[in-house]
Amino acid sequence: MLSRLTVDLDALAHNHGVLKAAAGGAEIAPVIKADGYGLGAGPVARRLHAEGARTFFVARLEEGEALRRELGAREAAILVLDGVKPASISRLAAATLTPVLATRDQAEIWTGGLRVLHVDTGMNRSGVSLEQAQTLASTGFRPDLVMSHLGSAGEPDNPRNAAQLERFKAALALFPAARASLAATAGIYLSAEYRFDQVRPGIGLFGGGPREVPDDRFRAVALLTAPIVEIRALKAGDQVSYGATFTATDDMQIAILPLGYADGVLRTAHKRGAAWLDGAPARFVFITMDLIAVDVTDRSAAPGDEVELLGVHARLDDLAAAAGSVAHECLVRLGARTERVYVGAH
Numbered sequence: 001m002l003s004r005l006t007v008d009l010d011a012l013a014h015n016h017g018v019l020k021a022a023a024g025g026a027e028i029a030p031v032i033k034a035d036g037y038g039l040g041a042g043p044v045a046r047r048l049h050a051e052g053a054r055t056f057f058v059a060r061l062e063e064g065e066a067l068r069r070e071l072g073a074r075e076a077a078i079l080v081l082d083g084v085k086p087a088s089i090s091r092l093a094a095a096t097l098t099p100v101l102a103t104r105d106q107a108e109i110w111t112g113g114l115r116v117l118h119v120d121t122g123m124n125r126s127g128v129s130l131e132q133a134q135t136l137a138s139t140g141f142r143p144d145l146v147m148s149h150l151g152s153a154g155e156p157d158n159p160r161n162a163a164q165l166e167r168f169k170a171a172l173a174l175f176p177a178a179r180a181s182l183a184a185t186a187g188i189y190l191s192a193e194y195r196f197d198q199v200r201p202g203i204g205l206f207g208g209g210p211r212e213v214p215d216d217r218f219r220a221v222a223l224l225t226a227p228i229v230e231i232r233a234l235k236a237g238d239q240v241s242y243g244a245t246f247t248a249t250d251d252m253q254i255a256i257l258p259l260g261y262a263d264g265v266l267r268t269a270h271k272r273g274a275a276w277l278d279g280a281p282a283r284f285v286f287i288t289m290d291l292i293a294v295d296v297t298d299r300s301a302a303p304g305d306e307v308e309l310l311g312v313h314a315r316l317d318d319l320a321a322a323a324g325s326v327a328h329e330c331l332v333r334l335g336a337r338t339e340r341v342y343v344g345a346h
Contacts, residue, residue, distance in 0.1 A: 002339045003226035003259035003309075007039045009047040009344035011219035012205060016051045018217050019201045022188050026195040029055035031184065031202035033063060033081065038264070038332040039206065039222060042070030043342050048205070049074050050346045057081060057100075057200055061088055064097040077114065081126075084110050100147065102126045107136055107143075117143040117175070121167035122160060123151045130171055137174040145198070146171055146178045153186035153194075154211050161190060186210040207316050208327035214315040222331060223311035224264070224338070226257040228303050231296065240293065241286040245270070252297040255282070257307055260290045264334035265309055266323035273322030276313035277301060 020028050030053050036044035045056055045067055055077045058064045064080045071078075077098060083106045084092060084099035092099055093112055101107045102118040107128070117136070120127030127148060128136065148168050152158040168182050180196035185204035187194045207222065209215030232255075234240070234248040255277075261267040267287045274281035275294050278301070285293040294307065308314045310330070320327045 003224065003257070003263055003337075004341060005039075005334055005338045006223040006225070006311075006341045006343060007043065008219070008221050008223060009043060009342060009346070011207065011221045012044060012047055013051050013344065015205050015207065015218050015221065016048060016053070019185070019188060019199070019204050020052075023199050024192050024195055026183075027055065027198040028053055029057060029079075029181070029198050029200050030205055031057040031200050032067070033057065033059035033202075034332045035063070037202065037206050037328065038334045040340070040342070041067050043345050044205075045071055045076075046074070046346045047344060049076060055079065055198070061091060061097070065091065065095045068095045068097065079114075079116055081118075083118075101143070102128065104128060104132050104136060107141055114145070115141075115143040116145045116147060117141075117178075119146060119148050119168065119171040121148040121164040121171070123149050123164075130167060133171050133174055143175055143178045145181060146175055147181040147198075147200075149184065150182065150187045150190075150194070153184065153190060156190055161187075161194075165194060203327050203331075206327075206331055208320075208331075209317050212317055212320070212326060214317045220311045220316065222316065222334065224259075224309040224314075224334065225306050225311070226259045226292075226309060228255040228296075228301060228305045228307060229258050230256040230303060231301060232256060232293075241288060245286045250297075252295060253299075253301075254285050254293040255296045255301050255305075255307065257292040257294065257309075258290070259309070259338065260288050260292055262289045262335050263338050264330070265292060266319075266325060266330065266333065268325070269319055269323035271322075273319055274314070276308040276311075277305065279313070281313075282307065 059081045079098045083102045098114040100116045118127040152160040181198035183194045183199045185201040189210045207220045238248045240246040270284045270287040274283045282294040316327045
């Protein structure tokens with residue numbers, strides 16, 4: 001008996017519609033790096049293309065090449081966040097990919113079609129500085145799109161957001177003919193001032209909330225389930241798993257599930273997280289590489305019953321919080337051993 005990951009592309013389409021309505025006319029350019037946040041870049045991109053998306057962001061050159069193959073004859077711009085090196089120019093051109101130019105050197109060597117300039121407005125991890133952008137402007141460099149990335153958009157009251165916005169406007173003033181892109185999922189919900197011509201949602205498309213807490217506007221795209229393979233009875237004082245991870249304080253029953261952190265359920269969630277069984281939470285007892293135990297004391301549970309590890313009830317942001325992580329990591333770590341089923345594929 002296997003665990004199963006059901007990818008609900010109808011829910012993805014719903015989330016795309018929610019974000020489009022919130023974007024106020026800005027283009028929705030989905031970010032589907034890391035193999036579509038672990039859910040399959042090909043099926044994800046094809047469904048989003050059917051919903052009207054015509055620009056996609058990926059991180060790596062190889063991701064862009066693979067996505068171009070997955071999209072086939074569908075017309076779409078694919079932007080590669082890693083930028084360009086001399087050795088990658090021919091591959092980018094062959095797959096009709098557009099590098100996001102993050103240094104002056106990259107801006108000087110890329111002579112392809114679209115020119116996309118990434119300006120660092122305060123994240124301090126990628127992009128040209130404002131001073132470097134000024135130098136490029138003085139040389140006659142004219143990008144088609146200027147973009148930046150917000151570092152604290154999930155915190156609406158953080159003054160960093162306003163500071164980044166002002167720096168971004170200063171960069172745009174250097175390139176008045178360029179389109180502009182600043183907001184990802186959380187930034188869309190800051191205010192209309194942050195949306196500009198294009199927004200780049202990622203986690204919101206896949207069901208994560210813009211404030212890193214469950215948001216009922218968004219539907220779960222990933223449904224991870226597993227059958228109970230065994231019910232074990234514990235006596236008070238019994239110790240469980242490696243290093244006596246858990247000690248039963250009373251007599252209890254635990255259900256064993258055939259998946260573990262090798263399948264993407266983060267081990268750090270075992271103390272605070274819960275799965276769902278028959279409409280109610282069942283707290284984790286342990287999470288190991290291949291097996292998970294949940295507490296089913298005084299519950300109607302039997303071998304073969306399906307347990308939800310991630311989905312409509314076991315919310316993505318709740319699992320991330322229990323693991324001390326973010327929804328993005330919970331998705332991209334979903335393992336290849338899990339049987340995959342796609343609903344609503346195009």
